[in-house]
Amino acid sequence: MSNLQGKTIVLGVSGGIAVYKAAALTSKLAQLGVKVRVIMTESAAKFVAPLTFQTLSRHPVFIDTFEEKDASVVSHIDLADSADLVVIAPATANVIAKLALGLGDDMLSTTLLATMAPIMVAPAMNVHMYGNAAVQLNMQTLRSRGVHFIEPGEGQLACGYVGKGRLAEPEEIVQEITRYFAQKKEWHGKRVLVTAGGTVERIDPVRYITNDSSGKMGYAIAEEAARLGANVTLISGPTALLVPQGVELVPVISTQDMFDAAMSELERADVVFKAAAVADYRPAVRAERKLKKKTETLTLELVKNPDILEEIGSRKTKQFVVGFAAETDRLDEYAMDKLKRKNCDLLVANDISQEGAGFGNDTNIVRVYGSDGLIESLPLQSKKEVARRLLAIVAERLPAVLAGRASEKGITNVKPIGTP
Structure with a gap:
């Protein structure tokens, strides 16, 4: 049985010659047991008659916002609420712009504004339109909000x-949809622990030691994991970010605070992403009152903070641990060394001297390492896209890691983490 059986997909069809492919997509999804609810723009209906989609989906096709087919519901709200996934194929430059700007002037755009379901966008347009700076900016905006794009050919x-x-x-779009639901099934019910942001070490009531971490990478991982059905606990240092929907936040200030919170949550976690950039040292003495300028120099004695990742690595039993490293040189060497010293299952490293990969950016460039070396190199992309790929890599490697640990302990019939 297909893992799409019984799912409801709202298919948005916008105007372009590729509308005929959307008809084929509707047919393929329906054959897999999907309830396909089609919304067409008026332009799309000029290329292929709505009757075609109605026949293939066996459901009414929606075009006009004010043509209510069922008096008991408001159609665009009902469509938005019913969706397990929204797919826009083909997506014109106009529809992409509407979604990016939050416009709602027809059935498709109002439904997109109302839905809480994940959205996949399959663009189709002229090569110069696709490369236009405005279109690319709109797509980048949507990626930063978690919209998934299916690259055009x-x-x-x-x-x-x-x-x-x-x-x-x-066929490619169906594969992307199938992959999404398979990954969602793998993460459903798993307990994911994420640390994010920088920590603050007080010198006195008005001064402190910290770093430039924005927390964006950790928050993106937490948001994506929650979107896939995981139970997510996010331990975060001070940030200006909104807590992702469905994520339990544990706010902390210092590295010791984060250490205590992480150790408290570790036992019940299945997967740990230690993405926080914590302060390695703290002042040996914290002044109770503001220090006054009395001399030309000031000497601070710093003492080492507890190593959160190292402690997680030494304590882990069932946990799959993903560490992070921000470097400025010798990335491969330092990453593999850290992975082994901290007993991580994966290590995600970036060179913060690269444009687009440093602290505070919405984008990242990372390399992912396992015990066997470099696994994958991810080019410049949004941190949400990086998070999505990291979760996929963990899901792919998790069963083998669990089986290996069970074998070491002489345990048989091990099920993947989260399996009842």
Whole structure:
């Protein structure tokens, strides 16, 4: 049985020659047991008749916001609430812009504003339109909000140009949808512990030691894990970020605070992402009152803070541990050394001297390491996209790691973490 059986997918179809592929996509999804509820823009209906989608989906097609087919519900709200997933295919530059700007002037755009379901967008347009700075900025905005894009193909376009902009094939879109629901099933019910942000070590009531960490990477991981159905606890130093929906926040200030909170949560965690950039040292003495300027120099004695990742690595039993390293040089060497010393299952490292990969950015460039060396190198992309890929890598490697640990302890019939 398909893992799509019984799912409800709202398919948004916007105007373009690729609408015919959306008809094929509707057919394939329906054959897999999906309840496909189609919304067409008026432009889309000029390419393919709504009756085609109604016949293939066996459900009414929605076009006009004010044409209510069922008096007991408000159609665009009902559609938004019913969706397990919203897919826009083909997605024109216009629809992408509306979604980025939060406009709601037709059935599709108002439904998109109302839905809490994840959204997948499959763009289709002329190669120059796709490369336009405004379109790229709109797509980047949507990626930062967690919208997933299915990359268009390259080749001969209907306009006569050759390049990137052709709608992904229906089979490719189905594969992306299937992969999403499979990953959601893998993470459902798992307990995920994430540490994020920098920590603050007080010198006196008005001064402190910290670093430039914004917490964005850890928050992105927490948000994506929660979106996939995990039970997420986020231990965070001070940040200006909003707590992701469905995530339990444990606010902390100092490294010792974060250490205590992490040790308290560790036993019940299945997977740990130690993404926080904590202060390695703290003042030996914290002044109770503001220090006054009395001399030309001031000497502070610093003492070492507890090593949170090292302690997690030494205590872990069932936990799959992902460490992080921010470096400025010799990335591979330092990353592998840290992975082994801290007993991590994966180590995610970035060179913060690279443009787009430093603290505070919405993007990142990372390399992912396992005990066997470099696993994957992720190019410049949003931190939400990095988070999504990291969760996929963990899900792929988790069963083998669990089986290996069970074998070491002589345990048989081990189920993946979170399995009843």
